[in-house]
Amino acid sequence: MSQASEPSPAGPAPAAPPSPRTARTRQIRLVGLIVALAVLAAALVPIVLAxxxxxxxxxxxxAHLKGKQQLVIGVKDDQPGISLKLPNNTWKGFDVDIAYMIAGYLGFDHSQVRFLPIESxxxxxxxxRDNDGFVTVDLVIAxxxxxxxxEEEGAVFSASYLHTEQSVVTLESFKDQVSxxxxxxxxxxCSLTTSTSIQRLAEAGAKPVGRNRISECFQEMYDGKVEAVTTDAAILAGFVTGDxxxxxxxxxxxxxxxxKPLKHWDIGSSPRERWGVNTGPNKALRDLVDLALYESxxxxxNSTWENAYNANLRWQQEYNLPQPVAEQQQPDPRKVEVRQWPWERIALPPPAHPGSPPPPTGPAARVGWRGRGRRSSGC
Known part of the structure; x- marks a missing residue:
């Protein structure tokens, strides 16, 4: 028999279709698996939440912020460059911009932030102060x-948002050197009554005079009642800068x-003054403030902190030499663990930051921002 006439080998037999009973059994198993996974997920979610x-x-x-229509923040009203209430009843300064930054993270826009003057x-x-009375503010950024x-007196601080140091200001006509x-x-x-400077003055043999407002200290120096003013350099700088x-x-x-013209003296102060936000005893509120600082x-x-520094402090440095106004880098934040579901990481946008100061213009806008160090703000 020739090859052409040989029968070809038989191929594999086609699989028999599953019987209706088998298909139904598979569907029931699949539904059962889905139900079991859903029950397991429902059981695990409370555990994860807990x-x-x-x-x-x-x-x-x-933090009792859901549904809240206004965030009340205590700030200073007499510190140029830090927090100053202007004659047109608006507020300007580094602390004001930081307050707007934090408020934005908490979900409040410019119009929902109310500033009240607070004494040291x-x-x-x-x-x-609120008109003729006093109110408890949500945050103190002052x-x-x-x-x-x-902290023993009841303040509950966030992570620090600015580092500066103690310095001294005299009239420019002051004859002696202050190192x-x-x-x-x-x-x-003169210094603020509750400031960290008062004790250091007494230890140094000076005659400290305490006042509730730093502007009162400067007025007394202009009037010849005191010879010098001391507190944090970032606060003093605005008075030295003047108009x-x-x-x-x-x-x-x-x-x-x-x-009168003033002179800013660098006294080589080693203790670092770390400014923080007093959030009060609500731990959730403190965590939210730290989250805002961490994201910044x-x-x-996110250049909000840098823009605030540029707009309020950096440009003053030339008028305050040889004293550094403040460190130009935002301090290291405290990391707060917050749970996010996978779909939140993908779908949800980050919180908005209404009220951020605009990017600066001029020479300061071209300065880099990621270097750290005590003397990094110009000296």
């Missing part, structure tokens, strides 16, 4: 240095009388 960190939404709820001795209790004594607080021994020196023009051409209004520091696309 054991894992809270969500940002839970923190907002626990009232910052721990969060009591600010050049408030973090230390153990203030340390000891150079002021026997002289009358000289900033990079945007704006000037601090002259609010005091008999104003870690997000390369």
């Amino acid at each position: 054991m894992g960190p809270p969500t940002r939404d839970q923190l907002l709820e626990d 001795e009232d910052r721990a209790r969060r009591q600010a 050049s408030y240095s973090i230390n153990a004594k203030r 340390s607080l000891e150079d002021l021994a026997g002289r009358t020196v 000289r023009a900033g990079v945007d051409g704006q000037r601090f209004p002259v609010l005091l009388k008999n104003v 520091a870690m997000d390369e696309n």
Whole structure:
């Protein structure tokens, strides 16, 4: 028999279609598996919620911010460059911009933030003036240095948002040199009553005079009642700068009388003054503030802190040499663990930051921002 006439080998027999009973059994098993996974997920979710960190939404709820229409913040009203209430009843300064940044993260826009003036001795209790009375503010952002004594008095601080140091200001006509607080021994020196500077003055042999407002200290120096003023350099800088023009051409209004030229002295202070936000005893609120600071520091696309520094502090440096105004880098933030479901990471946009100061113009806008160091702001 030839090859052409040989029968070809038989192919595999086609599989028999599953019987209706088998197909139904598979469907029942699949549905059962889905139901079992759903039950397992429902059982695991409460465990995850109980054991894992809270969500940002839970923190907002626990901080009593959900549905709140206004955020009340205690700030200073007499510190040029830090927080100043202008004659037209608007507020301007580094602390004001930081307040708007934090408020934006908490879900409040410019129009929902209310600033109230707060005195130094009232910052721990969060009591600010409101017309003829006092109210408890939600946050205190008022050049408030973090230390153990203030925490014992009831202040609950966020991570620090600015680092500066103690310095001294005299009239430009002051005849002697000031390189340390000891150079002021026997002289009358004014500072804020509750500031960290008062004790250091007494230890150095000076005659400390305490006032509730730093502007009162400067007025007394202009009037010849005290010879020097000392507190944090970032606070003093605005008075030294006076009404000289900033990079945007704006000037601090002259609010005091008999104003004279001033000299800013670098006293080589080693203790770092770390400014923090007093959030009060609500832990969720403190965590939210720290989250706002963390996002500002870690997000390369978020330049709100840098813009605030540029607009209010950096341009003053030339008028305050040789004293650094403040460190030009945002301090390292505290990381707060917040739970996000996978779909939140993908679908939800980050919180908005209404009220951020605009990017600066002029020479300061071209300065880099990621270097750290005590003397990094110009000296």
